[in-house]
Amino acid sequence: MSGLSKMTFFERFEADILAGKKTITLRDESEKDFVIGSIVDVATFETDRQFCQLRILAVTAVGFSELNHQHAEQENMSLEQLKQVIADIYPGIEQLYEIQFELIKGLASHSLNG
Numbered sequence: 001m002s003g004l005s006k007m008t009f010f011e012r013f014e015a016d017i018l019a020g021k022k023t024i025t026l027r028d029e030s031e032k033d034f035v036i037g038s039i040v041d042v043a044t045f046e047t048d049r050q051f052c053q054l055r056i057l058a059v060t061a062v063g064f065s066e067l068n069h070q071h072a073e074q075e076n077m078s079l080e081q082l083k084q085v086i087a088d089i090y091p092g093i094e095q096l097y098e099i100q101f102e103l104i105k106g107l108a109s110h111s112l113n114g
Helices: 011-018 069-074 079-089
Strands: 006-009 024-027 039-044 050-063 095-106
Touching (some): 011 050, 069 079
Antiparallel strands (some): 039 050, 050 095
């Protein structure tokens, strides 16, 4: 069974992922087909610069209205911030998919801009 093999994140989330502070991502239906146990390449959304690899641990359906403090903690932000970020990226969405992951390796060549 093949699934998605690459994931992108906004650059502002890179440091949290590399530090192990962000352990889930919430995506829409178009980005839910990751195979549990697979290793995916991770790049920045803005420039497609690869910065690590993640192992997919779980993919679980979750409603926007079901988001709670545990989701926010796993995203390394407050619940209010999490709901605002999701609303900005996916306006009006109710059905989301929680993708739980663990860091495999960070690439030494990453740099902080700004």
